[in-house]
Amino acid sequence: MTRGPKRALATALTLVTLAALATPAHALEVYRWIEGATVVYSDQPPPTGAVLTSLPRRAPLPVVTAPDAPRADTPPPVEAAPAETAAVPPPPAADVIVGAGPATFDEILELSGMRPQLPGIVRALAAEYLPAAGQLSEHDTALVGQVVARHFAPERLYAVIRDDFRRRVDHKGLDAMAVWFRSPIGRRITALEIAASRPEVAPKIDAYAAGLKTSPAPAARLELVQRLDWVTGTSHETTELGLSIAGSVARAAAAAAPAERRTRAGLVERRVEEMRGQMAALVGQNVLAQMLYVYGPLSDAELKEYVDFLASPPGRAYGRAAQSALLRVVREVADRTALEVLRAVPPQRWVSAQKAAGATAPR
Amino acid sequence: MTARVRVALAIALAFVSVGTGTAGAQEQRAPTPESPGALVERARAAYAQGRHREALETARRAAGAAPRSLSALLALGGMAEFMGEFDEAYHAYAQAQALAPNDNVTRYRVASFATRIGDYDRALRELDAILGTQPKSMQFFFRWAPAFLQKPLLKRSPALEQFVALQIDILMEKGDVAEARRLARRHAIVDSGRDYCAEADAKKTGGGSADEVFKAFRLAVLGQPSAADCIWWYGQWLTDEGYMRLGRLMVEESTRMTSSQEQRYLRDGDVEGAARLFDESLRLSPTFARPYSYKARLALDDGDREGAVRWLRRGVEADPDSWRTWHNLGKVLLAAERWDEAEHALAKTVDLFPDDVGGRLALARALYAQGKWDGYRKQTEYAVGFARGCCGADVVKEPAGFLDKFQRWGPGAVLPPTPDPRVILGWNQD
Numbered sequence: 001m002t003r004g005p006k007r008a009l010a011t012a013l014t015l016v017t018l019a020a021l022a023t024p025a026h027a028l029e030v031y032r033w034i035e036g037a038t039v040v041y042s043d044q045p046p047p048t049g050a051v052l053t054s055l056p057r058r059a060p061l062p063v064v065t066a067p068d069a070p071r072a073d074t075p076p077p078v079e080a081a082p083a084e085t086a087a088v089p090p091p092p093a094a095d096v097i098v099g100a101g102p103a104t105f106d107e108i109l110e111l112s113g114m115r116p117q118l119p120g121i122v123r124a125l126a127a128e129y130l131p132a133a134g135q136l137s138e139h140d141t142a143l144v145g146q147v148v149a150r151h152f153a154p155e156r157l158y159a160v161i162r163d164d165f166r167r168r169v170d171h172k173g174l175d176a177m178a179v180w181f182r183s184p185i186g187r188r189i190t191a192l193e194i195a196a197s198r199p200e201v202a203p204k205i206d207a208y209a210a211g212l213k214t215s216p217a218p219a220a221r222l223e224l225v226q227r228l229d230w231v232t233g234t235s236h237e238t239t240e241l242g243l244s245i246a247g248s249v250a251r252a253a254a255a256a257a258p259a260e261r262r263t264r265a266g267l268v269e270r271r272v273e274e275m276r277g278q279m280a281a282l283v284g285q286n287v288l289a290q291m292l293y294v295y296g297p298l299s300d301a302e303l304k305e306y307v308d309f310l311a312s313p314p315g316r317a318y319g320r321a322a323q324s325a326l327l328r329v330v331r332e333v334a335d336r337t338a339l340e341v342l343r344a345v346p347p348q349r350w351v352s353a354q355k356a357a358g359a360t361a362p363r
Numbered sequence: 364m365t366a367r368v369r370v371a372l373a374i375a376l377a378f379v380s381v382g383t384g385t386a387g388a389q390e391q392r393a394p395t396p397e398s399p400g401a402l403v404e405r406a407r408a409a410y411a412q413g414r415h416r417e418a419l420e421t422a423r424r425a426a427g428a429a430p431r432s433l434s435a436l437l438a439l440g441g442m443a444e445f446m447g448e449f450d451e452a453y454h455a456y457a458q459a460q461a462l463a464p465n466d467n468v469t470r471y472r473v474a475s476f477a478t479r480i481g482d483y484d485r486a487l488r489e490l491d492a493i494l495g496t497q498p499k500s501m502q503f504f505f506r507w508a509p510a511f512l513q514k515p516l517l518k519r520s521p522a523l524e525q526f527v528a529l530q531i532d533i534l535m536e537k538g539d540v541a542e543a544r545r546l547a548r549r550h551a552i553v554d555s556g557r558d559y560c561a562e563a564d565a566k567k568t569g570g571g572s573a574d575e576v577f578k579a580f581r582l583a584v585l586g587q588p589s590a591a592d593c594i595w596w597y598g599q600w601l602t603d604e605g606y607m608r609l610g611r612l613m614v615e616e617s618t619r620m621t622s623s624q625e626q627r628y629l630r631d632g633d634v635e636g637a638a639r640l641f642d643e644s645l646r647l648s649p650t651f652a653r654p655y656s657y658k659a660r661l662a663l664d665d666g667d668r669e670g671a672v673r674w675l676r677r678g679v680e681a682d683p684d685s686w687r688t689w690h691n692l693g694k695v696l697l698a699a700e701r702w703d704e705a706e707h708a709l710a711k712t713v714d715l716f717p718d719d720v721g722g723r724l725a726l727a728r729a730l731y732a733q734g735k736w737d738g739y740r741k742q743t744e745y746a747v748g749f750a751r752g753c754c755g756a757d758v759v760k761e762p763a764g765f766l767d768k769f770q771r772w773g774p775g776a777v778l779p780p781t782p783d784p785r786v787i788l789g790w791n792q793d
Contacts, residue, residue, distance in 0.1 A: 236776070
């Protein structure tokens with residue numbers, strides 16, 4: 001439940017954030033295009049000739065869903081959990097064996113929610129590279145889809161994450177983590193996070209986040225959630241994942257440009273870095289709102305227990321290892337994917353398709 | 364060095380005047396051990412051997428013993444000016460001018476001193492007076508002759524040469540460098556197409572005297588407006604010697620020139636052109652640190668972080684006192700997550716320049732990454748406190764917020780932010 005789920009949650013939140021940038025609840029039109037080496041997000045259409053890039057689509061995002069259980073103590077500040085979802089979530093998976101012996105890497109990644117949430121995360125990240133409906137020809141759309149599917153294969157990514165995790169955590173550390181993840185409270189929180197990653201709950205989260213403006217969370221709860229973000233680095237990690245995707249597109253676009261107009265590698269990185277502040281501010285608000293929603297069913301005492309675990313040495317160790325593993329694999333896969341996508345369908349074809357469709361088509 | 368040399372020249376002139384006979388009867392007598400002439404000689408010897416305090420004391424004794432000795436008064440004025448005793452210098456020059464109101468050496472000294480203390484009108488009046496003492500034909504020639512005739516003219520008339528030199532100084536002090544350069548070209552002080560900067564550098568590295576080196580760099584400033592590194596050196600020397608205003612002006616001028624090279628690169632994408640300029644700067648002045656930073660930046664823009672580190676390490680070897688270069692090195696190492704090396708470079712940075720807020724915040728991050736919490740806290744508190752004091756709370760809002768959370772909740776999962784706010788004002792960017 002900790003970093004893993006947190007990790008996974010973070011990824012989900014990244015995606016949610018990107019989704020929010022792309023298609024916010026209030027149905028603002030958001031455009032994304034490549035300008036030089038920078039991926040630009042705007043509510044204004046891009047200049048003529050800009051390379052529009054796809055924005056994540058709402059449907060495949062593993063959006064955090066409404067909590068499955070009502071809060072144990074005070075009710076949430078806004079009505080967040082519809083009656084039909086207000087049930088205690090089931091334990092992570094029927095085939096998970098919660099043993100008392102030495103923990104295994106697979107067990108920890110399963111109990112923490114990393115593995116169960118990974119397919120949704122991968123699906124959402126992959127969607128970043130897909131063209132909007134009608135943006136490319138059927139043939140090109142299929143080409144892009146094949147490239148993306150080849151790289152964003154959940155089981156392959158999981159294997160890489162597990163190997164990375166294995167290098168960073170020893171068995172003693174693993175056993176220390178297992179104490180929490182095997183505990184009833186640990187399993188309950190993981191279940192909450194997994195349940196929250198169902199895409200169909202996205203509208204509820206949007207409504208909840210909007211409601212926070214008029215009915216803010218209690219100060220004590222807000223403090224807990226802020227501390228949760230502090231010890232896990234969720235906002236930061238979410239931003240990093242978003243930058244990985246945006247950066248991969250920018251790098252690939254630069255590499256695909258003719259030599260005489262190619263942006264230098266370091267400059268691309270600098271431009272990507274310049275996006276960080278803009279993205280971090282958006283992500284930060286989003287993450288807090290979603291955390292408030294996801295952990296709504298927990299009492300302050302339960303949430304504090306969770307935060308305390310995450311701040312403990314085993315919790316931190318899990319967080320560091322899971323975060324590093326996920327970020328590393330996403331960065332690698334993102335760069336390869338973007339390069340191959342633009343190799344399969346060169347930027348000129350995206351541009352000409354856009355021109356044909358009109359450069360202002362929102363994504 | 365520059366100002367020091369200029370004052371030294373004035374002192375030499377004052378000493379020379381001992382033997383010129385312009386000072387009246389006292390100088391005509393053979394010097395006895397405690398005669399004003401002998402004291403002036405001893406002051407000159409002490410000055411030449413670097414015993415400046417003793418030289419000033421001796422000049423005081425000379426002027427005290429012979430308050431109507433022009434040479435003693437000019438010696439005292441020169442030494443007092445050199446030592447920064449401007450009130451004493453002012454009075455000595457005033458007394459000297461009262462004694463010899465028509466003496467050109469005295470006028471030149473007074474004009475030079477007036478320039479130094481910002482009394483430009485007085486300096487110009489003295490210059491006009493010097494020019495007025497020249498034959499009419501020479502004045503006409505001086506004012507109207509073409510540049511190719513100016514050189515022999517000035518050679519024949521040291522007073523006119525001094526006149527031009529001082530006029531140029533005044534223009535530069537007033538911030539009109541362009542006009543100073545125009546004047547220098549007009550009077551053939553500098554020739555177009557000549558590489559003064561290379562000559563200056565050769566003199567510097569070849570062990571030329573301070574006087575020669577100063578003159579060479581001054582010519583580079585006048586004759587080569589694009590010689591950023593030479594202009595920078597000139598500015599630094601002026602600053603070292605207390606000519607703060609002109610020194611700062613020169614440093615700004617060199618910064619502007621260097622920036623224009625950078626702009627050329629950024630605006631036109633002329634990487635090769637910019638790289639050539641930086642290479643040339645390094646060749647001319649290998650101990651000038653800034654080009655190393657620009658070379659590092661070019662390497663970074665190529666995605667070559669190791670190359671950048673190498674350039675910056677060369678930069679700090681060339682000029683170990685360049686806090687900016689240490690700062691840049693620390694930041695690159697920080698980005699590479701080479702925490703201990705970054706800590707060393709950034710500690711050096713804030714040691715050299717304690718008010719470098721960006722460097723201090725970067726050091727705080729390096730310490731945080733290594734679990735050195737107390738160090739992180741101290742560095743951040745200092746940086747935040749300083750930046751708030753000078754520029755308002757918003758400048759360091761993020762680091763302050765991060766520190767606040769750290770104090771409340773202990774170490775978090777993310778490293779502290781390292782903004783590099785421009786809270787340092789003015790010339791001290793290097």
